Amino acid sequence: MESFWLCDDCLFASAYEDYSTLSLYYTTEEVDKRIATLREGLVRLMPISADFDAETGLGIHSFSQTSCDGCGTCLVGQRHRFTQL
Numbered sequence: 823m824e825s826f827w828l829c830d831d832c833l834f835a836s837a838y839e840d841y842s843t844l845s846l847y848y849t850t851e852e853v854d855k856r857i858a859t860l861r862e863g864l865v866r867l868m869p870i871s872a873d874f875d876a877e878t879g880l881g882i883h884s885f886s887q888t889s890c891d892g893c894g895t896c897l898v899g900q901r902h903r904f905t906q907l
Contacts, residue, residue: 826867827883827901832892835860836870836904856893863892873905 834840841860844853864870874881881903889896 824906825873826870826891826904826906827886827888828892828904829890829895829897830900830902831856831895832860832864832890833900833902836864836892837872859893863890863894867892867904867906869907870904871907873903 828836831841831844834843835857841853841857844856848856876882883901885898886901887896887898888901890901
């Protein structure tokens with residue numbers, strides 16, 4: 823099984839299909855492009871399972887500069903470990 827690190831946007835997209843926070847950072851046109859990018863990246867990695875523990879912090883990099891393995895964003899932020907099944 824291979825592990826992947828996903829950004830917060832990919833985390834919410836994969837777990838809840840929630841894209842509501844994107845409108846805080848992007849214009850309407852950019853949101854549509856971002857959603858398409860998120861979906862493309864997650865479909866490529868599927869099936870995946872969360873491999874992190876929010877209580878202990880295991881599998882979470884709270885301030886990472888590495889790119890997201892799902893959507894490819896290089897924006898600094900949290901990364902959560904997922905495992906490909």
